[in-house]
Amino acid sequence: MFSLKDKVVIITGSSRGIGKATAIQMAEAGAKVVISSRKKEECDKVAKNINSNGFVASSIPCHVGKKDNIKNLVQETIKRYDKIDVLVCNAATNPAFGPIANLDDNAFDKIIQVNLKSSIWLVNEASHYMKKNKGCSVIIMSSISAITGTNDIGAYGISKAAEVALVRNLAVELGPKGIRVNAIAPGLIKTDFSRALWENKENLKKHKEKTPLKRIGQPEDISGVAHFLASDASSFITGQLIIADGGETISWN
DSSP states (O other), rough: OOOTTEEEEEEOOSSSSSHHHHHHHHHHTTTTTEEOOOHHHHHHHHHHHHHHHOEEEEEEEOOOSSSSHHHHHHHHHHHHHOOOEEEEEOOOOOOOOOOOOOOOOOHHHHHHHHIHHHHHHHHHHHHHTTSSSSEEEEEEEOOGGGTOOOSSHHHHHHHHHHHHHHHHHHHHHGGGGGGEEEEEEOOSBBBBBTTHSSSHHHHEEEHHHEEEEEBOOOOOHHHHHHHHHHSSSGGOOOOEEESSTTTTTGGOO
């Protein structure tokens, strides 16, 4: 049920962090993985590492905030593999920290463009090819900031909450075509993207104390959930948000 043998998987933002861990996990499960992020050399490095271990990966750089880049990512994948089975929308940005009252319009526009619009563009572009296959899956990387309030990353949270609404609508629209659509909401994960949060010792201590598992997450804690949603083990799950936060959002501490 968990085999991804011969499935073609596109993962955006997969040169590091959660995306990279997910690419490695899915390649080891038998998938042909497309590594994608803005910098070609970083994509090449991850693909080379996966291939050197006897699995299959290729590199197609893409800036998800640019529609023509997204079209190229999908078309190049089709040229190489002739199909797409799984799409993981993982790339994101957050150039704005602090209260919404101080939010710069340009920063907010960039957050919406990269975090939300790109997922719409990518799913619309890829789903044309995915509906030809059986058991296809779209996975959108959200965040627990989609369901909680925050003093620091409110604009990011807004974009992630919108992604969850997008998932529900896409699940309804694409379900009849055999495409499942789900989201994952990670808690604080030790990645470069969230470095500002976990490098702050006081903030790190607060998160650990509040989380029942008494630790923050590692990228592999999320890649396993993505693997599940990509596989036949989740064949009757669609339109859902799976929270993977060590229990932080259910704790009263």
